[in-house]
Each structure stands twice: as structure tokens, then as C-alpha cells.
Amino acid sequence: MTVLLHLAWRIFRDSPKAFLRGAALGVTVLAMGAALLGLSGWFVTASAAAGIAGIGIGFDFFRPSAGVRFLALGRAGARYGERMLTHDATLHALAMLRGRLYGGVTRLPYEAQTRLRGAEALNRLTSDVDALDGLLLRLVLPAISVTVVLGGAFALLWWLVSLPVATAVLAVFLLGGGVALRATARNARAVAEADETALQDLRARTLDLAQSRADLAVAGALLHREAGVTAAIDASARQRNGLERVDRAGGAALSMTTAAAAAAALAVGGMQAQQGAITPATAAIGFFAALALGEGMALLRRGLAELGRMESAAVRVMALASTPARPAPARRADPVPGAPLLSVEALTCRRAGAARDIFAPVSFTLQRGETLLLTGPSGAGKSTLLSILAGLIAPDAGAARLMGHAIADWPEAELRDILTLVPQRSALIAGTVRENLSLALPQGTALDEARAWEVLDTLALGAVLRARGGLDTRLGAGGSGLSGGQSRRLCLARAILRAPKVLLLDEPTEGLDPATAHRVLTGLRRLLPEAGILIVSHRREDLGTTPHHIPLFPATTV
């Protein structure tokens, strides 16, 4: 619960005015509903009493009946306003939350970021954000409205009816509502988490079966694996049934609370009326107002049903959104004059829990205008070495220096200005080619179109893009719409537009025919004459007359 309140407070702070106005209207709606039914009950009962007493002519029926009409119309209007305000504020808050979540993800360590790439993790993340849209709309704001209106109703009932009636109504609502809230809150999170876990398990198993069905069929394991999916389907249905049992119990408790409050008002008010302490019409006010306050309970019920799901989503979202900032280097790094762009000494790395290093210690230097080729068998750790040089992961032994300073000593922004890595599985984003290329530029800078076309033409992409809509060609999610080789070259173009001093390329020519590969690599040097370029490739022939290559060997088992 604490995490929900904490998150609610954060969301509230994003647009306090809108939420306060929304809450005020929410209170108005509920109060007008109670007033409408209370007034109607009083009006009918009082009219009857006046009719029986034969004083119908003297009875002021205009004001009550006008009041009934005003409340009926006003309530619908207030409800409309409340919905617009609170939804507006919630949409705003969710946009901020998405932004915070994104901000938190940017601060995660590299390994954690790569784990978020999978469909399952992304799916969970977005469904968590969606689960939280009801936090203020259906839980916090109704809870506020109900509390305020209950308090107001207590005061009004005391004034209009009597203290015993007011006390009875308030006590029943507080007690019943409290019991329902506590019972639901205690079970909800565990049940909702079990339900969500069962769903994600089902999803993973279905995906697995669908992806591996050929392998499984040939291995004769298809039926066995399908039985696992069937079990997951059953488990998910069971968890859902459990979740709904808790929800039904909460709903029953809330509807009984309303009935008990109305019954209490009827019994206490009726007895007082029999004793002559209040009029029957006044007693009716208490009964009808208690019935109308039940609407608040119904509002709370929906929020309660989502409580568990929201709580578990909030825990994950808050954890991600409050990712601590990456450790910043203690001091500024100024390039050491005369130092090579990159110098690597006896560098090696080991995966956590693995029995040996990934590669044998490696040393080399990279100078301005130099191109180096990093070669080695598949699995020797070429990509890992590039990640270390790009400051994404830390080496386990040895040193890597950029312009004379250890890579870890460079502030993130300056490091990225100097050095750019184009990984093997580079990702584009949904949007236009222009938007994708602009990502490479400092914020607020517009793309220099002439330079962009020069780079695209050099990389043999110009003709393809001109035929499809130029820089405004739209790409789908993950850059879909381009072939593998085209998107790789677009990623390369993006990196070149940054004009880095050091460019690290992981398999830049994979998926290209030899002629295009040669054109791309020679063009690269022409576009960045001053840069030091380190290329990982197993297609040595693409590079023509590259001066040096650095072999990387797998480490031997120790």
C-alpha cells in the first residue's frame, strides 16, 4: 500500500490543480447524489404528512421540487466535468510516468538494458504502465470523495436529522468500508502477482512452442511440450478464479455495508420518529442519504478490484523509475596531448559465473587516421572487447585508455562525443529516416541535409531512399521496412554523422555483397579522414589493404 500511496503522491504532484479540481467535482457529484435522494425522500414523506394533515395548500413544494430538478441536472453536469478533468490529469500523469520510466531505463547498467530488449520484458513494462492508469481515477480520487462526502454527510445528517442517525450511518460505513479495504488489500497483491506470473508464464510457453515447433516435432517432443502449455493455461485460469474470488468477497462486503448503513438509519431514525424526537420525513432523509452514499462504495469497488495488480505494477515501475544515476567520474578528463586515441594493455574480461576468461589478454594502440581490423574466431569475445572500449562494461584485468585517460574516467557525454560504437545488432526506432538520423545529433540541432545525403550516397543507400520518399521515408517499430543490410548501413550513417574521433564497428559488412562492402568501407575513410577506426569483421577481404590486424584468441581453460 505504501508504494501505491507514494506513487499516487508523485502522480498527483505532476498536475495538482487538475486533480484537486477533479476531486472537488468528484465530491460534488457524490454529495449531489446523496442530496438528491435525501431531498426526494424527505419531499415525498413530508408531502404525504402534509397531505394527511390536510395542509397541502400551505406546503411549500416549489423549492423542494426545484431543488430535485437542479440536483438531477447539476449532478450529471458535474460528473461530466469531473471525468474530463481527472482523465486529462491522468493522461498527463501517465505521459510523465512513461517519461520517468524511460529516464530510469537510460540509467540502468548496460547488461540490464540489453535484458529489457526481449518482448516479454517490454510487454510487462507497458502493461504495468497501463495497469496504473486507474490508480488516481479509480482508487485515490474515489477514496477522497467518499471520505469527504462521508464527513460532510455526517455533519449534515447531524444538523438535519439527529446525532444518533448520523453516527449510525458513519459508523457502519467506516466499519464496513474499512473491513472490505483491509481484507482486499491483504490478499490482493499476492493473488494479483500470482495471476500476472501465470499469464506471463503462459505467454512465454506459447511463444516457445510456436517458435520451436519444427525442432520439437523432429525431436518427438512436441506433444510433451504442448502438455506444458496446457498446464500453464489451466494454471492461469485457476489463478484468475482465485483473483475473482477475492474481488467478489470485497464487492459483497461493500454492498452489505451500504445495506447495513441504510438499515441502521431506518431503525434508529424510525425509533426516534416513533418517540417523536424527529419527524418521519426527517427520518426518511437519513435512510435515503445512506442509500445514495452506497454509490461511493460502488466507485471504490472497481478500484479495490485493481488494487493488487496496481500494487505489483507500482513496485516495478517505481523501482525502474528511481534507478540511481550512473556513477560519474570523480574528475574531468582532458585529452592528454600526444596520447594515442586508444591504447589497450593486457585487457581481459570474464562473464560472471563462467569458468574461464572470454579472451586471452590483448594489447594494441589506435592512432588518428588509422584503421585497425580486429579478428578472431566466433565466440572469441570480439563484441565484448568493443563493449569494454565503449565504456559499456568494465574489464576484469588490464587497462583501456582513451586519449590518455582510463575509459571509466570519461564523463558519459564527452565519451559519447569522442567515441561511437555501432554494435552488430544495432537498432533503429519507429519514425522517419530523418528522425533516426537526427538521433545522432546534439539535442535541438537540425539535420544538415546535404551532409546526410553525402553520407547516404557514400554508403550506397541514397538511391534506395530517394526511390521511397527520401529522408521522410517512414520506418516501422525497430526500423522494420528496410532489409537487414540497409538498416545496418543506416545505423552506420547515423554514427558517421556524429563525426566521432574514434569509431568502433562490429561486423559492418555482414549481409552485404563484396562490391557494396568494399564501397562502404572505402567511403567510410573518405567521410571520416581523421578518425581512428576499429573494425570487427571476419571478412578480411572486404577491407582491401588494411594495414594492421589484431588477432583475438579465446582464453584457454584455467
Next chain:
Amino acid sequence: MTDQTQRKRRPVSPAEAALRRLAAPIAPALRRAGWLSAVSECLWAGQAAVAALAIGGLVSGQAVLSPVAAALVFLALAAVRAGLDALAGRLAQRAANRLVADVRLQLTSAARQTPRADRPAPAELASLAAEKAVMLAPWAARYQPAMTRARIVPVVLLALTAYFSWAAAIVLFVAGPLIPVFMALVGMAAKEASERQMSEIGSLNVLLADRIAAIADLRLLGAEARAGADLATASDGLHQRTMKVLAVAFLSSTVLELFSALGVAMVAVYVGFALLGEIRFGAWGGPLSVEAGIFLLMIAPEFFQPLRDLAAAWHDRVSAQAVAEEAGEAQRAIAASGTILGHGAAAEPLPPAPFGWHGLTVRPGPEAPPLHFPDAMVAPGGALGIKGPSGAGKTTLLAALGGLIRAESGEIRWGDVVLDDETADRIRAGIGWLPQTPRFIDAPLSEALTLGRPGDLAAALRAARAEDIIAALPGGLSARLGDLGGGVSGGEARRLMIARAHHAGARLILADEPTADLDPDTADAVLAGLMTLRDIGAALIVASHDPRVLAAMEQVLEIAPQTPDTEAEAAQ
């Protein structure tokens, strides 16, 4: 009320028809749940009567029921109603969950048998079976019972109202049907807009997911802040558009509330004036009694309640229809793509024998023209290379040989045994499968390699020279790789696949481009692994471009391109 007759006249939309087909098995349970909740709602009339008698007694001084007794009966009836509601909820929700489970089972069992890995796309299938199928439940559990209630409760309450006062009944009778009319008018405007908005909210999630998936690249480009700002701009734009939609959508529920509130207010005012004696018409023979007046006032809101429930559940219906349609499409696509031969169950392998085919014609896809393959035969310990340009059908041939795609004509034989539904599982029990893209099931590596078969995994890893790969993995054999072998390199993944074939004791290896995208040294290691399988008596059938691989084969079968070479173009 009017829905029954409307349904007969109005043609059912395809989406609604799909939904009803899916829900047919649980329809009786939903009807029972609807009736139970309708009875519960009608019991409100009993509660209203008790309260009316008590308050009326106070006014007239002739109490039929003391306030305390009335309160107790009122409470007892409420308890019965809560019980009925819980029962109805349980019935409907369990039926809804059964519906969801049934749809999931149908989808997975159908998808299991489809021959091609990409149709329907695994990710879409998983999302349909998981989070989308769930959206059928609220429709079954909320909308359907609300529909039943909307047909019963207003009629009963209208009759009760009319019993006491025809004037009050007319007020309800006029206000009630006006609601659906006005809601339909507003709803029509809102529907299209809200559908657009739903898909846009989805697209905002896609936008976020897209950026998070690319976060490592954004960091390398120093573009984290810039992409974040883009996200904020997109969110703001969506926010503005969504509010415009909501402004219309909320109008429809406001209309509903307005009419129900006005209906209740008019009944209240009528009853008040009638009791004052200002109005002398509307009741049957004589003035309205106090009890009747209060009773009418209390049941008026409940007259509108089922309609409000129905309106609240309207979205459930729209989204359930969309899911039902999508499930129907997926099932049609699955049905169109045919089934694999046999069941894919474990079976006793056949003794080693020559494997061959003749007169083979296979369609690569349901709409594709059939491809003809030249005959060939490979003996145990033999090696057959299959060569041909991209798109010539090498992968299709291998899938047909493994019984994963049905041949249009021709015969595939393992010795004397012809590949068909009866023999497919036994023939496959002797086959080792090396797809071009290695796949690892979501399980510890030991299980992903054995796939549940008994045998000596360590020996298999040794034979495939894959022990060093395991040693470099965190957790060794208990490591979980990504589905495409994330965690090991492409060459390592292929060597693990060879170890898998070793472990399975495969007598025939079907390998698709085993050296594609590998450097020469790694390609040699993979080829050597294949050759050790042949040396222990397995037959090899290897589709490849690689001249070195083809040179290692005893015979090479060349497949000529038979269709315009679109696949090769797409690959560029």
C-alpha cells in the same frame, strides 16, 4: 427489452458472430448467471417495499412493520441479494475463464500442428493467447449478464410501477427507451473516434517499447535525452487528441445519467405532488398511498440501473469482438497452412536404411506454386549436398524430408517405409535437425539439448567439440540461452545443435546452411562436427552455398531456380 426483436431483424456483424461462436459452449452458464443477477436485482423491490411500509407507517401512525423489524428484513434481503450476486458472479466469471482457456487451447493445439514456423507469427500467437484472450472474459462475465438483466429487470419494475401508478410508469416508459436512442446517437460518433484512440494508446506503448528496446544504441549515440524529448512530444500530441475523443465519449454516459436522473426526479416530483393532493390523476381508483409513493421513488433508480451497467460494459463488448475476430483469422490462417505429418510424439526409431525420394513436388506456401525436386538417395554413412540459389527451395525440401510439410506428390522413403502420417514420428525419431537459425527452447541448456530424450550429453558435447562453449557460459549446462542462442555466438550455437544431434543418436542429419555467416575457422569446426556424425554411421543431407561444405559431400544435388528470384532480392 427491445433487443430481442432488434436482434432478429438486425444482421449480426461478423465480429459479433465470431464472438457468439466462441462463446456457444458457455452460453447456458451465462444465461443462468444473468437470471440469478436479474432475480437479485428484482429483490430490490422487496427491500423497497419493506422500507416503504416502515416509513409510511411512521407518517400515517398505523405501523404494519416496526422500524427495527423493517431494518432487519431489509438487511436480510440485502444478504440474500449479496449471496445471489456472488453466486451469479462466480458462475459468470468461471464460465468466462473457461472460455478464455478454451480459446487458448484451440489456438495452441492448432498452431502446434502447423508446418511453418512463421505463420502465424509466434509473437502474435503468444500475444493473442495471453493478454488478448483475457479480454474475452469481461464481455462474458459482465456484458452478457448485464444484457440479460436489461431484458428482465426494467420490465418487472415497470410492471410494479404501473401496478401503483400509471403516470409514474409512463415517465419511466418514456425515459427508458430514450436512453438507448440518445446513447446510440452519441455512441456512433464516439465509436469510431474511440477505436482510433485505443489504437493510438497502443501506439504510445509501442513508442515507449521501441525506445527501450533501442536504449543501448541511444546511449552509444548520446541520444538518450533527445529520444526522451521525442517521446514526451508524442505523448503530448496523443494526450490532446485523446481528450477530444473522451469529450464525446463521456457525453454518451452523461446523456444516460441525465435521463435516469431526470426520470427519477420526475417520479419524485409526481409522487410528492400526488401525495400533497395537488395532482389527482395517475393512480388507479383513489389517491396514491404514502407507502406506494415511497416504494415508487425507491424502485425508479433501479429501473435505469441495468441500462447503466450495460453502458459501462459496452467497451468490453467492443474489445471482445476484436479479439474474437483476430482469433478467428488466426485459426483460418492455421487451417489454410495445413498440418505436419504425424503428431510430433516420441517414437521408436527405425533401423538404419537408405533414405531417398522420387517424384517429389512440394508447395513452399499455401499460395506458392509447387516446386519439383530431382530424385536422390543417401545411404547410412553417406553425405548428400544440396546446392541451389536462394529461393530455389532448399529449405522447403529439408522440411518436406523431415515430414514438416506435406508433399503434393511423390514419395519419401526410409528403407521400405514410406513417410506418411502413420510413420512420420518413427522416421523423425532417427533424424537430427540443424535449422539455419538455431533455436533453443526456453529451458536450461541441458534440457534444450536433450529435449527430454535420455542419453549421455557429456559424450555428445565431447563428440561435437562443444565442451569449451559450455565452460565459458555462466552456470554451464544450467544456463538459459535466448531463443536464438543469445549468449553464444552463431558458430557456437551451430556446434551445440550438432551436439544435440549426437545426443539424439540421429541416423540421418538434415542441415540447412550450417556455415552461413561464419568465419572460415568456425565454419571448419562446424563442418568437422558434421563429419564426425557421418563417421559414426549417420547419413548427411546438407543444404549449402558454401563450396567447402559441398566439396566434403560425396554427391551434390543441384536444384535449379523455379520461380522468379524474389527471395534473393529481398535479402539485399
